Amino acid sequence: MSESDYILSCESTIDLPPEKVHEFGLEYICYHYSLGGTEYTDDLGQSISLKEFYDRMVAGEDTKTSALSVGEYSEYFEGLLKQGKDVLHATLSSGITSSEQAAEDAAAGLREKYPDQKLYVVDSLCISSGYGMVMHELSKKRAAGVGIDEARTWLIENRLHMHHCFYSSDLTYYVRGGRVTPTTGFVGNLLGICPVLEINSEGKLIPRERKRGKKKATRRLVEKMEEYAYNGTDYDGEAWFCHSDCLADVEELVAQVKERFPHLSGEQLICNIGPTIGAHSGPGTVAVFFWGSERTE
Numbered sequence: 001m002s003e004s005d006y007i008l009s010c011e012s013t014i015d016l017p018p019e020k021v022h023e024f025g026l027e028y029i030c031y032h033y034s035l036g037g038t039e040y041t042d043d044l045g046q047s048i049s050l051k052e053f054y055d056r057m058v059a060g061e062d063t064k065t066s067a068l069s070v071g072e073y074s075e076y077f078e079g080l081l082k083q084g085k086d087v088l089h090a091t092l093s094s095g096i097t098s099s100e101q102a103a104e105d106a107a108a109g110l111r112e113k114y115p116d117q118k119l120y121v122v123d124s125l126c127i128s129s130g131y132g133m134v135m136h137e138l139s140k141k142r143a144a145g146v147g148i149d150e151a152r153t154w155l156i157e158n159r160l161h162m163h164h165c166f167y168s169s170d171l172t173y174y175v176r177g178g179r180v181t182p183t184t185g186f187v188g189n190l191l192g193i194c195p196v197l198e199i200n201s202e203g204k205l206i207p208r209e210r211k212r213g214k215k216k217a218t219r220r221l222v223e224k225m226e227e228y229a230y231n232g233t234d235y236d237g238e239a240w241f242c243h244s245d246c247l248a249d250v251e252e253l254v255a256q257v258k259e260r261f262p263h264l265s266g267e268q269l270i271c272n273i274g275p276t277i278g279a280h281s282g283p284g285t286v287a288v289f290f291w292g293s294e295r296t297e
Helices: 018-024 050-058 070-081 099-111 126-144 148-163 173-178 183-190 213-229 247-260 276-280
Strands: 008-012 028-030 031-035 040-041 063-066 087-091 121-123 161-170 193-199 204-212 239-243 270-272 285-291
Touching: 008 070, 008 126, 008 148, 018 028, 018 126, 018 270, 028 099, 028 161, 031 276, 063 276, 070 087, 070 099, 087 099, 087 148, 087 239, 087 285, 099 121, 099 204, 121 148, 121 193, 126 148, 126 161, 126 270, 148 161, 161 213, 183 270, 193 213, 204 213, 213 270, 239 247, 247 270
Parallel strands: 008 028, 008 087, 087 121, 239 270
Antiparallel strands: 031 040, 031 063, 161 193, 161 285, 193 204, 239 285
16 A cells, blocks of 8 residues: 555535535535535535525525434544544534544544544534635645645644635524624615624634625635735736525635636636535635634634
8 A cells, every 4th residue: 555545534514516526535424404404415516416505595494404423423533534534534523523533533443343444533623614615735645645643734824824715695594593683784784784703713703893894805815815815916826716595795806806806716616605604604705715814823
């Protein structure tokens, strides 16, 4: 077995199209959620389309998510280890879920059973397609011959250089989740207030400011990218985007980013926010992901 013949593993919260997951050679474990009282698997929109998911949210159906259990991780990891390869698993940020600890507990129990194989669990401190971008970079490194130990070190040293900048244009779902009071949500929606959010250095989703209207919120995301991205407007890395059932809004963001950053490399991939994240943000959320200075707060 060559040094770079190992499994890269993640979770369905990477919010990538299934064909990209296959292209990148990733294995993943699926989260679960309930919609209108029925349980579903968050399997990258394959069991239930994301359009249907958001339409049913808008219609008023309740959504709930839950963290993965130690038992689920144990079964999943053992299935990978039985292939006879080492495994590097990156988890969804511990800043928004307790699953990372469950994954580590499961891995600890299996390391004794498979002493000749490596099973690493690393907190990505990333979410959604930013998490997906990190996994894409790891897949490129593996393809270039980087071994599992070096890949693990790279992930730990670089995870805080992945930036996530969001805005949400509908506060209804923040009210439902108890993160915004009904009065604040009503007034915010009436005035078109869009919270601008980031993932901080602890991997938590933090509201940073509020903008009135999607145009100002979009402009602010572009400004934040200029502030954080390597080399400012000369940034020549990748930029990916995602949205929750608001394609026209994310396309406007992509157009402005391409204009402000003419040296972007790679595909400007547009992805859908999946049910695990979307259950909390609701439709109307737009995000950009890119590499830049270290997240320090």
